[in-house]
Amino acid sequence: MSHPDRLEELDLYSVWATARDLEGAFDPFSFEQRMAAYRTMIANTNTDDRFGADNRHNPLWGLMFQHQWQFRTDRLGAGTRQDGRIDPDSPWGYGNYTLSVVPWLGAAVAGVVPALPVADPPTRSRFRYVTGGTVPEELVPAVADWRAYFFLVAGGDLTDPEPARLALWKAHKTSLDVVVGVLADVDTDPWPDLEVTFLRGWCRMVDYLWAAAWPTDFTFMTAHGLDVLPESLLTSPEDLxxxxxxxxxxxxxxxxxxxTPRWRYGLNLLLWRRIMRTREARDRVLPLLDAVFDPRPDNAAERRAVLRHLLRR
Known part of the structure; x- marks a missing residue:
């Protein structure tokens, strides 16, 4: 299965190379099977090398990298690194379910992957999963958005990568909106409050990334996405x-x-979307996002650029 040579230097390569293909059923509480699902979706969307001979331009790489980070940092369950099983009560595990199983279901409807039965959760859980083949109603819109994404990349013109990026982020956002709503209604104990707050904030960050058509291909991820997240659980301010x-x-x-209060968050996001209206701004998203979130003397020029993009007609 084609992949960038650089993959072999990364910890992700082990599961990429060894995970068995899904056959007969998809057990989403197996880390290996979620990764096998990603690998299949990445491979099957690269017909005619539309994402490059080694598939490096495929925007699904970002999801696989993030799931590897969750595994490596014990965010999928206390014993996941030992037995490969994802805790059905893990908030991050549930969040990734909406970004692995739900995309798979959308890809199956689009004819990109086989329509395998999805296994029920092994135990009772605070979260709602596909059970008995029935998709929870709150996840149905996300399946539809992922189906639209896979239809687009299967048959569309990908000369310009932005439409695919925007479709992916739309589906990503629809998925994580469900997670945000659920986290507000369930007891997440014993997961640390700081860690759950970080997850909620990450779900909000998706709005900013969608507006910017943030790249998630292999090249971008390896250049800008490998050292940006915490390599341990956030249990206390000392961990931070x-x-x-x-x-x-x-x-x-x-x-x-x-x-951030909801009203202020909505206002800030409205301004950010205005800043990101043009391709010129989106092409410079890294320094502009840095200027917005971390204003410093050394990025004053970028802050002025943010204002220009905000005020331009």
Whole structure:
């Protein structure tokens, strides 16, 4: 199965190379099977090398990288790294379910992957999953948006990558909106409050990434996405203080997003969407986003650029 050579240097490669293809059924509480599902979706959307001979331009890579990070940092369950089983009560595990199983269901409707039965959760859970083949009603719109994404990449002209990116982020957002709503209504104990707040903030960050048509292909992820998230669970403020500066800054910004009042968050997002209206702005999203979230003397020029994009007609 084609892949960028650089993949073999990363911890993701082990599961990429060894996970068995899904056959007969999809057990979404197996880390290996979720990764096998991603691998299949990545491979099956690269017909005619539309994302490159080694598939490096496929925007689904971002989901696979993030799931590997969740696994590596014990966010899928206390024993996941030992037995490969995802805790049905893990908030991050549930969040990823909406970004692995739900895309798979959409891809199946689009004819991109086989329509395999999805296994029920092994135990009772605070979260609602596909059970007895029935998709929870709150996840049905997300399946539809992922179906639209897979229809687009299967048959559309991908010369310009932005339409596919925007369709992916739309589906991503629809999925995580469900997660945000559920987290507000369930008891997430014993998961640390700080960690759950970080997850809520990350779900809000998706709005900013969607507006910017943020790239999630292999090249972008390996250049900009490998050292930006915390490599340990956030159980206390001391854990935050112990993070490397880059990851700590990102986490602080995400936590701030999570605790911003809804009205202020909506206003800030409206302004950001206006800033990101043009391709020129979206092509410079990295420095512009940095200027918005972390204003410093050394990015004053970028802050002026933000204002120009905001005020232009």
């Amino acid at each position: 203080d112990a993070l490397p500066a880059k990851a700590r800054g990102n986490v602080v910004n995400v936590l701030r997003l999570a605790t």
